Amino acid sequence: MRARVLIRPKAGILDPQGVAVERALPALGFAGVAHVHVGRLVELDVEDEAQLDDMCRKLLANPLIEDYEIQAVS
Amino acid sequence: MKLGVITWPGTCDDADARLAVSKVAEPVALWHGDSDLQGVDGIVVPGGFSYGDYLRAGAIARFSPVMESVIAFANAGGPVLGICNGFQILCEAGLLPGALLPNKDLRFVCRQVDLEVQTVSTPFTSTCEVGQRLSIPAKHTTGCFFGEVADEQIVLRYAEGHNFNGSQDDIAGVTNAQGNVMGLMPHPEHAVDVLIGGSADGLKLFEGMARVAVV
Numbered sequence: 001m002r003a004r005v006l007i008r009p010k011a012g013i014l015d016p017q018g019v020a021v022e023r024a025l026p027a028l029g030f031a032g033v034a035h036v037h038v039g040r041l042v043e044l045d046v047e048d049e050a051q052l053d054d055m056c057r058k059l060l061a062n063p064l065i066e067d068y069e070i071q072a073v074s
Numbered sequence: 075m076k077l078g079v080i081t082w083p084g085t086c087d088d089a090d091a092r093l094a095v096s097k098v099a100e101p102v103a104l105w106h107g108d109s110d111l112q113g114v115d116g117i118v119v120p121g122g123f124s125y126g127d128y129l130r131a132g133a134i135a136r137f138s139p140v141m142e143s144v145i146a147f148a149n150a151g152g153p154v155l156g157i158c159n160g161f162q163i164l165c166e167a168g169l170l171p172g173a174l175l176p177n178k179d180l181r182f183v184c185r186q187v188d189l190e191v192q193t194v195s196t197p198f199t200s201t202c203e204v205g206q207r208l209s210i211p212a213k214h215t216t217g218c219f220f221g222e223v224a225d226e227q228i229v230l231r232y233a234e235g236h237n238f239n240g241s242q243d244d245i246a247g248v249t250n251a252q253g254n255v256m257g258l259m260p261h262p263e264h265a266v267d268v269l270i271g272g273s274a275d276g277l278k279l280f281e282g283m284a285r286v287a288v289v
Contacts, residue, residue, distance in 0.1 A: 013175065014178060062133070064172070064173045
């Protein structure tokens with residue numbers, strides 16, 4: 001299975017990258033941008049997709065500060 | 075009495091940590107791929123960029139063979155001091171509460187900071203007084219502390235005007251609930267000789283560690 005894991009800062013966690021991007025966009029003339037968050041994308045092939053959640057909790061994300069979302073890539 | 079200093083690929087402060095240790099104990103170089111702690115009485119997890127900070131600072135280093143031994147050593151009550159990247163590794167390993175986020179202004183900052191000792195009931199600060207100020211350099215990009223931590227686990231706070239990274243409640247250093255594992259972002263190993271940097275305040279933490287490690 002080809003999987004895609006999206007990792008983003010938890011709500012309420014300081015996200016200076018998101019803030020910086022949110023400020024930069026209007027400076028370039030893009031109006032109406034809000035709630036920008038910058039995270040990570042991990043793509044991987046796995047034989048046993050049941051292990052993905054465990055992989056996320058143990059290594060790919062830090063559940064204390066990050067949310068993750070597992071997507072199947074067809 | 076022997077204090078071990080662990081080296082990972084990408085660690086850069088291990089030599090200074092061994093130098094600091096040599097002023098209070100016999101330093102022992104430990105390699106991340108070797109689970110043998112060589113009978114040390116305490117462990118320093120030094121700073122740097124283990125595994126290039128890939129994924130998250132400390133995320134990969136915490137799975138090194140040596141860490142299983144460090145976790146067992148810490149759970150048995152042995153003193154463990156994590157500095158900067160070492161602090162990040164101990165948090166990722168679950169030995170310390172919380173996590174380190176990118177500095178609030180996203181910049182690498184290198185400066186001397188003043189820290190205030192919050193408690194002296196840890197081995198590391200047993201040589202200090204409550205409220206004492208320690209002048210120690212800090213140098214990092216990912217040092218903004220975040221986490222749920224009990225008041226008595228907060229060992230060091232940045233003095234007013236010195237919290238450059240945005241750490242919650244000005245927290246610069248914490249311990250585990252038992253008090254035998256400590257992590258801090260500033261670098262006490264770089265402040266052990268007044269000739270360099272003008273402060274030897276960092277030595278106090280090593281002296282405290284060595285004092286308790288003698289059993």
